[in-house]
Amino acid sequence: MTYRVAIVTGAAAGIGAACSKRLAQDGIAVGVLDLDEARCADTVQAIKDAGGTALALGCDVSNRAQAAVAVAKCRDALGPISILVNNAGVTDFTPFEELTDERWDMVYAINVRGPMILSQLVLKDMKDAGWGRIVNISSSSAQTGAINMICYSSSKGAVVTMTRSMAQEFGPYGITVNNIPPGSVMGTIMSEANRERFQIPTEVLLQTVPVRRLGEPDDIANACAWLCHEASGYVTGQTIGVNGGRVVT
Structure with a gap:
C-alpha cells in the first residue's frame, strides 16, 4: 500500500471527523485540522485507538x-x-436585505477563500508526486438555493464551480478534484443549527428524502474515501451528491 498523507479541514466533529476516521481506515495518515487545535483531540485519539496515524x-x-x-x-x-x-x-441565515458587506465577506472568506488557500498550499506536494486528490465539501443548497441563505448557498455554489475549474487545471498533473454536496445530514453543527432555527419536524423532513432516512456523517465520509482512492483516478470535476435522492438533477 502506498503511503499517503491527508489534511481534512473542519475535522473536530461531524463530517470532517467522519472523513478523517474513514481515510485513516484506508491506511492514510491524517492531519486533523480545525479552528481550535484542542478540539481535534477526540478525532485524533479515535484514529490512534484504531491503529491509525493522526496529528x-x-x-x-x-x-x-x-x-x-x-x-x-x-x-x-x-x-x-x-x-x-x-x-x-x-x-x-441572514435575510438578503439585512446582509452586510462584513457578513458576506466573512462567509466567503471561510467557505471559498479557505479551500483556495489550502489547495494552493498543498498543490506543489501533489504535483511533485504526480498524484493528488482534492475533495471539496459543498452543499445541496448550492444546487437548490435556500430562503434566507443567499450568502451561504452562493458561497457553496462558488465551491462547485471552483471544483470544475480546478479539475481542468490540475488534471494533467495526476490530480483529481471533486465535490460532495451533502443534504440533510444529522449530527453536524450546521444541521443542528438548521433544525433549531427552522423547527422542521423529522417526519416532515423525511418526506423530502426518497430513501426516507436522514444522512449520517459516515455517508459523506464513504463517498469521500472513494474519491480519494487510487481506483477513482478517472473521476474529476464531478459533483457527487450524497443526499438520499433529495436532489436528483
Whole structure:
C-alpha cells in the first residue's frame, strides 16, 4: 500500500471527523485540522485507538499565514500531502436585505477563500508526486438555493464551480478534484443549527428524502474515501451528491 498523507479541514466533529476516521481506515495518515487545535483531540485519539496515524492541527483556513504554518507542521511530521478534504465552513441565515458587506465577506472568506488557500498550499506536494486528490465539501443548497441563505448557498455554489475549474487545471498533473454536496445530514453543527432555527419536524423532513432516512456523517465520509482512492483516478470535476435522492438533477 502506498503511503499517503491527508489534511481534512473542519475535522473536530461531524463530517470532517467522519472523513478523517474513514481515510485513516484506508491506511492514510491524517492531519486533523480545525479552528481550535484542542478540539481535534477526540478525532485524533479515535484514529490512534484504531491503529491509525493522526496529528492535530489548528488554524483559521481563511488566514493564509496560519494555514501555511499548519500545513508545514503536517508535512514535517507526516510527510508530503497528497489528499486534501476542504470541509471547513460556516453557515448563515441572514435575510438578503439585512446582509452586510462584513457578513458576506466573512462567509466567503471561510467557505471559498479557505479551500483556495489550502489547495494552493498543498498543490506543489501533489504535483511533485504526480498524484493528488482534492475533495471539496459543498452543499445541496448550492444546487437548490435556500430562503434566507443567499450568502451561504452562493458561497457553496462558488465551491462547485471552483471544483470544475480546478479539475481542468490540475488534471494533467495526476490530480483529481471533486465535490460532495451533502443534504440533510444529522449530527453536524450546521444541521443542528438548521433544525433549531427552522423547527422542521423529522417526519416532515423525511418526506423530502426518497430513501426516507436522514444522512449520517459516515455517508459523506464513504463517498469521500472513494474519491480519494487510487481506483477513482478517472473521476474529476464531478459533483457527487450524497443526499438520499433529495436532489436528483
